[in-house]
Amino acid sequence: MDWFTDPDYWLGRMLFQRGLAVLYCVAFVSSALQFRGLIGERGLLPVPRFTAQVAFRRAPSIFQLHYSDRFFAAMAWTGAAGSAAVAAGVPDRLPLWAAMVMWALLWALYLSIVNVGQTWYGFMWEYLLLEAGFLAIFLGNDDVAPPVLVRGLLIWLLFRLEFGAGLIKLRGDSCWRDLTCLYYHHETQPLPGPLSWFFHHLPKPVHRVEAAANHVAQLLVPFALFAPQPAASIAAGLVIVTQLWLVASGNFAWLNWLTIVLALSAIGGSQVTGALGLPPAPRFAAVPVWFEGLVLAVAALVVVLSYWPVRNLLSRSQVMNASFTPLHLVNTYGAFGSVGRTRYELIVEGTDEPEITEETVWKEYVFKGKPGGMRRLPPQVAPYHLRLDWLMWFAALSPVYAAGWLPALLLALLENNPAVLRLLRRNPFPGSPPAFVRICRYEYRFTSWSELRANGAWWSRTFLGEYVPAVAKRQPVSSP
Template identity: 55%
Template sequence: MDWFDAEGYTVAREVVQRGVAAVYVVAFVAVLRQFRPLLGERGLLPVPAFTARVPFRASPSLFHRWYSDRLVVAVGATGVLVAVSLVAGVPQSGPPWAPLAAFGLLWVLYLSVVNVGQVFYGFGWESLLLEAGFLVAFLGSRVVAPPLPVLVLLWWLVLRVELGAGLIKMRGDTAWRDLTALDFHHQTQPMPGPLSRLFHLLPRPVHRAEVLANHVTQLVVPFGLLVPGTVASTAAAVMVVTQLWLVLSGNFAWLNWLTIVLACSAVDDATWARVLGPAGVDLGARPPAAAPAWWVVVVLVVTAVCAWLSRHPLRNLVSRHQRMNASFNAWHLANAYGAFGTVTRRRTEVVVEGTLDADPDAATWHAYEFRGKPTDVRRLPRQVAPYHLRLDWGMWFLALGSSAQLRWFLPLLGRLLEADRPTLRLLADDPFDGDPPRWVRARLFGYRFATRAERRASRARWVRHETGTLVGPVDAAALARHLRTA
C-alpha cells in the first residue's frame, strides 16, 4: 500500500486537523453569541420563516424538522466541545473512525447552521470550513498513515482557493490588472483592522508591488503544491507569508487562518524537521500500522465522489463567466472560491442614530457604535478576525446598496426601538443605556482614511461627509405599519 500511505506527512496531518478544529471552535462560539438575535425565533431573519418556504432538499439542515433557540444553543455548545477535543488531539489518539466521527459531527452541525443562515451565512469561508472539515475527517488517526488521496484532495482545495481568487481578480476588475487595486482596497475593505490605515498610506509603488506579489502567489505558486517535497513545502510557505500579510492588513474572519492551516498540508515531515528540529516531528518517528481494508475502501470511495464533484469547480475556473464563492451542491463540497473580483473605490457607511426627543426635527441624535465597522471617526479599527462579526459585515453590504440586506435592516431598526437586549449585545455601545429611543434613522456617509496631516490636526482616523439618507426618522408605530405591509 505504498501508493496509499503518506507516512512523511504525519506532522502535516496533526497541524491540519487541529487547525481546522480550532476554526470550528471560533465558528461555533459565533453561533452561540450571534445566531439567536440574527436568525432565532425573534431574530431579524427568523429560521422558521425560512424553513417554511425552502424545502429540505434545497437546504438540508437539522432545523428543518424542528427549530428552537434552545436547540441552537445545544448545537453550538456541542460543536464547541467536540472541536475543543479535536484541538487537544483526543479523537486522533484512537482508531481511524474516531476523528472521522468527530469531524463528521462538526460538519453535520455546522452544515445545519449554514444552510438556514441566509445572508448572514452567505460567505465563501463558510463553505471552505465545511469542505475542509469534511476532508480532514478522512485523514485518519495516529495509528495509520495519512492517506495520500485525501492529502491530494486538500492540495486541490488550496489550489482552488488561491487560483480562484487570482482568476476572479484578473477577470473582474481593471484595477487588479493595472496594479492599482490596493490604492483603494485597504480603505474600502469590509472590516478594516488596526493597521489598515497604515497599509493604505504606504507609497503607491509599494501598493503596486503588493498587487504583483498577490498575482504571483495566487496564479503561479499554487501549482507548486502538486509537486510533493521541497517544491510543495516552499509553495506552502509563500502562501502562508502572503496570508499573514492579509491578516495584518484587514479582518476577513477565518479565511486567511484557514487557508494557512490548509496550506500546511503540503509541508512534509522533512521540512518540518528542518524548521522545528527533530523534537518538533517526533510523531513521524513512530511508524504507523498498516491501514485496515475497510479504511482504504472508505477513503477511496470518498475520493472518487469528491473527484466527480470537482468537475463543477474545474469548469468554473476555466470559464470566462467565473462564479465567485459558489456552492454547486447543498452539502457545500467541491466549491468554487474567490474574493474581491471587484474593488470598491469609495467607502460608504450607514450610520444608525436614535433620539429620546419627541420632535425628530429638533432632536439631539446619538449614533449606535458597532463592534467592527467604522462609525466614530476617532476610533481605532479593531482586530476581530478570525472571529466573524456577521451584523457588521451585513452593514457593509447594505452600504453598497444591496436590497437583500434591507430585509433584515428594517427589523433591526425595530429591535433598536424596542431596546431589545439580545440585539443590543451585538453592538459595541448603546447610547441610551437600555432605554428605548423615541425615533431612529439611518444616514449615509462617505468615509476615507485621514492623511497624516489630518490625523495630527484632528486626532481623527477617518474623514467623513454626509451623502444622503437611507431611512428617515421613524418611530415604532410607523415602522410596525411599514413591516406589516411590506
C-alpha cells in the same frame, strides 16, 4: 496498497487537524454568541420562518427537524466543546472509527447551522470550513499514516481557493491588471483592522508590489503545490506568508487563517522534516480495508463534483463564490473581483424626542467592528466573524443586500430587542427605546498623517444623505 499512505506527511496532517479544530471552535463560538439576534426566535431572520418555507432536501439541517433557541445554543456549544477536544488531540487517543465520528459530528453540526443561517452565513469561509471539515473526516489519526489521496484533495482545495481568487481579480477589475487596486483596498475593505490605516499610507510603489505579489501568489505559486518536495513545502510557505500579510492588514474572519491551515497540510516529506530537525515519521499500523474503501469513494466523489468548479474557473463569466450542492462538498471560491474606490458607511441613529425638528438631537448606535466614530481605531476582530457588521458594509454598497433584514433591524431597535442589541457595542437608549430611528449614509476616508496628528482622528467623513428616513414604531418600516 503501499502507495495509499505516506508516513512522512505526519507533520502536515497534525498541523492541519489542530488548526482546523481551532477554527471550528471559533466558528461555533461565533454562532453561539450571535445567533439569537440574527436567526433566533426573535432574531432578524428567524430560523422557524425559514424552515417553514424551505424543504429539508434544499437545506439539510437538524434544525429542520426541531428548533428552539435553547436547542440551537446547546448544539453550538457542543460543537465548540467538541472542537476544543479535537484541537487538544483527543481523536489521536481513540480508535480510527471513533476519531472519524468526532470529525463527522463537527461537520454535521456546522452544516446544520450554515444551512439555516441564510444571508448571515453566505460567506465563502463558511463553505470553505465545511469543505475542509468534510475532508478532515477521512484524514485519519495516529492509528494510520496520512492517506495520499486525502492530502491531494486538500491541496486541490487550496489550489481552487487561490487560483480562483487570482482569476476573478484579473477578470473582474482593471485595477488588478494595472496594479493599482491596493491604492484603495485597505481603506474600502469591509472591516479594516488596527493596521489598515498604516497599510493604506504605504507609498504607491509598495502598493503596486503588493498587487503584483498577489498575482504571483495566487496564479503561479498554487501550481507548485503539486510539485515534489521540498518545492511543495516552499510553495505552501509562500502562501502562508501572503496570508499573514492579509491577516495584518484587515479582518476577514477565519478566511486567511483557514488558508494557512490548508497550506500547512502541504508541508511534509523526509527532506522537510529533516531540515526542520524533527524526528522521522512514527510507525503506523496497517490501514484497515474499510478505511481504504471510504477514502477511495470520497476521492471519486470529489473528482465528479469538481466538474462544476472547474467549469466555473474556465468560464469568462466566472462566479466568485458558489456552492453547487446542499452539503457544500466541492465549492468555487474567489475574493475581491472588484475593489471599491470609495468607502460608504451606514450610520444608524435614534432619538427619544417625540417630534422631528431641525434641532433634533440624534444619537448613534455603535457597532462592534465597523467604522463609526472618527477617533476610534479600527479593532482587530478576526478570526471572529461579526456578521451584522459585514452585512452593513454590503448594505452601504447597495440596498439590494439589505432588503430582507434591514427593516427588521430598525424595528428591533425601536423595541430595544435585547437579542439584537447584544450584536452592538453600545446602545444609546439603555433605559427605554427611542421614538424614532434613521440611517444616514456617509463617505468615509482615512485621514492623512497631518490630520491624525492634529485631531487624533483616524477617519473623516462626508454626509451624503438619508439612507432610511426617520421611522417610528407605529409606522411601517420599509426597505431603503
